[in-house]
Amino acid sequence: MKRLLKGGRVVDPANGIDGVRDILIDGERIARVGLNLPFDAATVVEIADGLVICPGFIDMHVHLREPGQEHKETVATGTASAVAGGFTAVACMPNTNPVNDDANVTTYMHPTKTAILLRRALEYAAMFGMPVIEHCEDPSLKGDGVVHEGYWAASLGLRGMPGACEALGVERGVLLAELTGSAFHVAHMSARASLRAVRRAKEAGIRVTCEVAPHHFTLTDEALAAPIAYDTNTKMNPPLREAADRDAMLDGIADGSVDAIATDHAPHHYDEKKVEYDRAPFGIVGLETAVPLSLDRLVHAGRIRLSRMVELLSVNPARILNVPGGSLSEGAPADITIIAPDVKVKIDAGKLRSRSKNTPFDGWELRGGVAATIVGGRPLYVNADTRLAL
Amino acid sequence: MSPTTVHVDQQPAATALRSKDLLGIADLTPDEINLILDTADVMKEVGSRPIKKVPALRGKTVVNLFFEPSTRTRTSFEIAEKRLSADTLNIAIATSSVVKGETLADTALNLEAMQPDMIVLRHSSSGACHLLSRICRSAIINAGDGMHEHPTQALLDAFTIRERKKQLKGLKVAIIGDLLHSRVLRSNILLLTKMGADVWVCGPPTMMPTDVRRFGVSATSNVEQAVRDADVIMMLRIQLERMEGAYFPSLREYFNVFGMTEARMTLAKPDVMIMHPGPMNRGVEIASEVADGPYSVILDQVANGVAVRMAVLYLLAGGAEHEEAA
Numbered sequence: 001m002k003r004l005l006k007g008g009r010v011v012d013p014a015n016g017i018d019g020v021r022d023i024l025i026d027g028e029r030i031a032r033v034g035l036n037l038p039f040d041a042a043t044v045v046e047i048a049d050g051l052v053i054c055p056g057f058i059d060m061h062v063h064l065r066e067p068g069q070e071h072k073e074t075v076a077t078g079t080a081s082a083v084a085g086g087f088t089a090v091a092c093m094p095n096t097n098p099v100n101d102d103a104n105v106t107t108y109m110h111p112t113k114t115a116i117l118l119r120r121a122l123e124y125a126a127m128f129g130m131p132v133i134e135h136c137e138d139p140s141l142k143g144d145g146v147v148h149e150g151y152w153a154a155s156l157g158l159r160g161m162p163g164a165c166e167a168l169g170v171e172r173g174v175l176l177a178e179l180t181g182s183a184f185h186v187a188h189m190s191a192r193a194s195l196r197a198v199r200r201a202k203e204a205g206i207r208v209t210c211e212v213a214p215h216h217f218t219l220t221d222e223a224l225a226a227p228i229a230y231d232t233n234t235k236m237n238p239p240l241r242e243a244a245d246r247d248a249m250l251d252g253i254a255d256g257s258v259d260a261i262a263t264d265h266a267p268h269h270y271d272e273k274k275v276e277y278d279r280a281p282f283g284i285v286g287l288e289t290a291v292p293l294s295l296d297r298l299v300h301a302g303r304i305r306l307s308r309m310v311e312l313l314s315v316n317p318a319r320i321l322n323v324p325g326g327s328l329s330e331g332a333p334a335d336i337t338i339i340a341p342d343v344k345v346k347i348d349a350g351k352l353r354s355r356s357k358n359t360p361f362d363g364w365e366l367r368g369g370v371a372a373t374i375v376g377g378r379p380l381y382v383n384a385d386t387r388l389a390l
Numbered sequence: 391m392s393p394t395t396v397h398v399d400q401q402p403a404a405t406a407l408r409s410k411d412l413l414g415i416a417d418l419t420p421d422e423i424n425l426i427l428d429t430a431d432v433m434k435e436v437g438s439r440p441i442k443k444v445p446a447l448r449g450k451t452v453v454n455l456f457f458e459p460s461t462r463t464r465t466s467f468e469i470a471e472k473r474l475s476a477d478t479l480n481i482a483i484a485t486s487s488v489v490k491g492e493t494l495a496d497t498a499l500n501l502e503a504m505q506p507d508m509i510v511l512r513h514s515s516s517g518a519c520h521l522l523s524r525i526c527r528s529a530i531i532n533a534g535d536g537m538h539e540h541p542t543q544a545l546l547d548a549f550t551i552r553e554r555k556k557q558l559k560g561l562k563v564a565i566i567g568d569l570l571h572s573r574v575l576r577s578n579i580l581l582l583t584k585m586g587a588d589v590w591v592c593g594p595p596t597m598m599p600t601d602v603r604r605f606g607v608s609a610t611s612n613v614e615q616a617v618r619d620a621d622v623i624m625m626l627r628i629q630l631e632r633m634e635g636a637y638f639p640s641l642r643e644y645f646n647v648f649g650m651t652e653a654r655m656t657l658a659k660p661d662v663m664i665m666h667p668g669p670m671n672r673g674v675e676i677a678s679e680v681a682d683g684p685y686s687v688i689l690d691q692v693a694n695g696v697a698v699r700m701a702v703l704y705l706l707a708g709g710a711e712h713e714e715a716a
């Protein structure tokens with residue numbers, strides 16, 4: 001079956017396109033991209049003004065919980081959540097039971113215990129052209145910390161972990177990436193000292209990349225105290241940090257030091273979160289809030305252009321993971337995200353597609369959202385509010 | 391106008407508490423603190439009568455839910471409840487179903503189903519009272535949550551200081567010890583700074599909370615500087631297990647550097663008060679000569695704890711309004 005997306009603004013940084021184009025989808029692939037394409041017996045979809053066609057967004061950091069923890073999320077609910085959030089592909093982290101290691105990505109959910117183990121991983125992964133993705137953290141500095149070590153931790157009597165706890169792991173990874181010549185990727189970076197280490201490494205030509213989660217460029221540790229004190233939906237690892245760290249993440253996103261936005265989507269059942277703060281598991285869901293937060297806090301706030309947002313959510317994740325996608329090239333898989341940058345979005349935790357509802361953004365009103373998500377030529381999600389007929 | 395009657399916000403004196411709960415000093419206004427202390431004055435008188443009982447909380451059920459061992463605080467609450475004629479129930483962790491893996495929320499909801507009026511909670515997790523407050527109809531009284539707050543301790547400390555010094559405003563109060571893990575410290579800082587005291591905190595740098603000066607206090611690791619010209623010296627307990635965390639090299643070293651001795655005390659004002667929330671480690675944070683000496687008000691603190699907790703229970707039950715209805 002053929003579909004012709006007609007007259008929409010196309011933002012495809014990989015091909016240097018930001019302008020009105022038609023896109024012809026033939027089966028699972030993009031057949032043609034151009035101006036005033038012939039109908040070619042295709043179903044025509046008129047793309048209304050205000051909608052933007054982007055290469056499919058790729059979330060580099062998602063926990064889908066299946067197998068082993070299906071009460072939190074399944075592959076079915078997780079992928080439903082992903083397409084509702086505008087993601088056409090997700091990289092699943094292997095902290096499932098049994099371990100899901102099908103993905104061609106070497107990832108360490110927990111900080112590698114020793115430098116020699118990380119070194120070997122870097123050397124081995126290079127054989128497949130893969131980076132090592134690490135959750136950077138010094139375990140002894142983390143201790144039994146549950147939040148960022150700062151004023152709010154002190155005020156609420158919660159045990160803290162400093163930004164240095166993460167930055168130590170980043171510095172170690174940078175040194176070993178330099179030693180091995182392999183690629184090292186910093187997962188869910190949150191601390192300004194980590195960003196400093198990444199910037200220096202990039203300047204030195206070391207193969208280091210990094211991602212930032214939307215909650216780390218949006219919230220600070222002040223959210224631990226208000227609007228709901230000790231809300232366990234503010235608990236994740238790495239933790240919400242102080243304003244200087246949050247602002248550094250915004251700067252890094254704007255100046256190109258940060259390569260990707262990844263959600264660290266971590267569903268937990270409400271039973272598990274409805275406990276004492278220090279006993280609650282780390283993590284929040286993120287797939288369905290990432291695009292509205294990115295549009296509202298980054299694009300509409302004037303920090304980045306839309307094309308840069310597409311790089312962060314699509315082009316760079318594909319490049320870092322060495323997977324197909326990240327462009328709307330002719331012949332590429334028809335993985336397409338259509339966004340509505342000006343649609344009004346109100347986050348309603350109860351209506352999330354994810355099986356879990358653990359978000360600190362419940363009730364937030366944001367500008368911009370997802371209009372439709374096309375995966376392999378099939379429209380798997382259409383936002384009724386955007387009146388897009390796919 | 392005398393300093394004791396100056397109110398920062400110039401609002402009329404409080405006659406009731408605004409919240410249904412006492413989760414922490416953080417939520418109280420200076421007027422509410424004064425209301426509790428004034429009410430405690432009356433309650434203290436009840437404790438001096440031959441028949442130490444008033445009917446103020448007759449027909450009210452109070453549950454003392456203690457997830458941490460406590461002798462002083464639990465006993466103090468229980469005596470306070472009984473002097474007010476409340477029906478009391480003590481649940482300690484060893485006898486509860488928590489050992490079977492029930493969550494705190496489920497425990498609380500099961501208790502709620504039996505219609506108590508108040509739950510006094512002691513728990514090792516900071517914020518446990520906030521969790522209960524969100525899911526319970528009963529008034530929640532924080533009897534110590536993790537490293538967060540211990541509001542009735544700060545109130546009884548303030549009551550004890552006020553009894554001797556007449557006011558809190560302008561007093562130099564030195565709080566010395568494990569500042570990092572202390573809920574007593576947090577509640578006292580909040581209360582004393584709200585009431586206009588000049589608060590100094592002192593301890594090893596390893597036990598200093600992040601950004602402690604943002605709480606409106608002076609901070610030092612020099613114990614002489616903290617003690618000099620102090621009106622009140624408050625010693626905090628050093629938990630012996632902190633040694634393992636490498637916070638300081640040895641207990642002997644700690645006593646040498648921070649312990650309250652008679653020699654150090656001479657730097658303070660001549661009428662200095664020595665306080666300790668208990669339980670004490672004699673020879674670690676405080677010398678026995680100081681703890682048992684003439685400046686010590688440590689047992690007065692314990693005595694006043696009952697009156698202050700009676701005041702809190704009474705006010706949260708609705709005060710005079712409830713009494714008239716009954």
